[in-house]
Amino acid sequence: MKHRFAGGFARNAASRQTRATPVVIWIKVAVAWATHDSGALDSSRQVYMLELTVNIDIREIDSTLIRFAFGLARQYDAHLTGLQIVSLDTTSLVLPDALIALNEDEQDAHRRRDWWRELCRGHGVDGSWEVVRGYYQSVIERQASLSDLMIGSLCTKDTFPLSGLGPLSRSLLSGGIPVLLVPEAWASDPGVRKVTIAWNGSVEAARAVKAALPLLRKAEKVMVLDGEDVSEAGRHRAPLPLRKWLERQDLPVQWQSIDPLRGNGRAIHEQAKSMEADLLVMGAWGHSRMSEWILGGITRHMLQHSEISLLLAH
The missing domain is CATH 3.40.50.620 (HUPs)
Structure with a gap:
């Protein structure tokens, strides 16, 4: 199920279609490993922070994906960092007033910090919010270089009729990065069991x-x-x-x-x-x-x- 995000999206519909402004959310998951001589998990632990990246199209907030991400964060007592990419899409750059539109997108992204904080507070998850501007594919690959896993919506063939590949699927194909794709029909309880x-x-x-x-x-x-x-x-x-x-x-x-x-x-x-x-x-x-x-x-x-x-x- 998807919901329209109300803040700052009243611009011309044609311009909106040519500029896909995705959100990326980092989840840091602390996984405790016992030391060899401890015999069991105790206070002598080595902590490995699993880095997860969640990609969301903020034009239509995917509530299923949000629920999955926060459920996973709660399951792992994770820190959840929202990182929105203000995409320098090559199509939008040739349009009139493209720079103005990009600046407005970036301002809108920064204003979503409070929205994100409220989500974190409501789900009982520690989190933070960041904004990065750049070419989408390049930013994804760079951010994923420190990520163990990327999470995003599973796009069906109807969503991408020409290639059948969504943004994260293309990242998997080009960059060899592990991805976790969540279908819109996902209806399980939060977490992975x-x-x-x-x-x-x-x-x-x-x-x-x-x-x-x-x-x-x-x-x-x-x-x-x-x-x-x-x-x-x-x-x-x-x-x-x-x-x-x-x-x-x-x-x-x-x-x-x-x-x-x-x-x-x-x-x-x-x-x-x-x-x-x-x-x-x-x-x-x-x-x-x-x-x-x-x-x-x-x-x-x-x-x-x-x-x-x-x-x-x-």
Whole structure:
């Protein structure tokens, strides 16, 4: 469900369509790791701050995404920093009075500090607000260089009919940054408690699992859909010991085998739904990214049809 943001958006509609001014929200999640000689979690801890970035289109505030972000922040006792990008979109720069419009966008962004503080106070989350001006893709990639994960809305094929790719999906394709995409239809309770991992033995899937580890540690249930072709892996690549790796993490993992030949996007999605998963973790663009998008594939199907939040890595 989306709501119009009332502050400072009464300008010409045509100009508004050519200037997409996104918001990015940083979530810092403190994850405590015990020292080797402690034997258990105690006061002798090493704290690792997980950096999450959440991308929001402020032209239409996505209340589902906001609820997901704050639910995750509460679950991890996180610091939530809102960072809005005032985008120097190349289309808007050729329009008359473009500089004036950009300056107004930046002023509007700074005025949202109080709005953000009220959201943080209402959700019981410690947070802060920042504004950055620049080219959207460049700012996203730069900000994500210190981020472990990016979060944003899952855009369907109807939203982006020409490419089918939203801004964060494009960042995943170009920058190899793990992303967590939340569908508008997401209706689960706040937080991540049931996680499904789609495992095919690829490096991309391993990167996704590793990026999801802090979330897996808080999960009540983790299910691995194992569709790895063992004979193929033995001939062409060394198998990745995911089972042993997960055992060392002491996670509540269950395993279910799926036929590699039938492990398509629809089948994986239906399996994850039947398990009532809050999150589906998987590698993206396992083949040539362009050929998979043109010819179809698991990544494309998920980006276009998933009703479950996706954590993807390339």
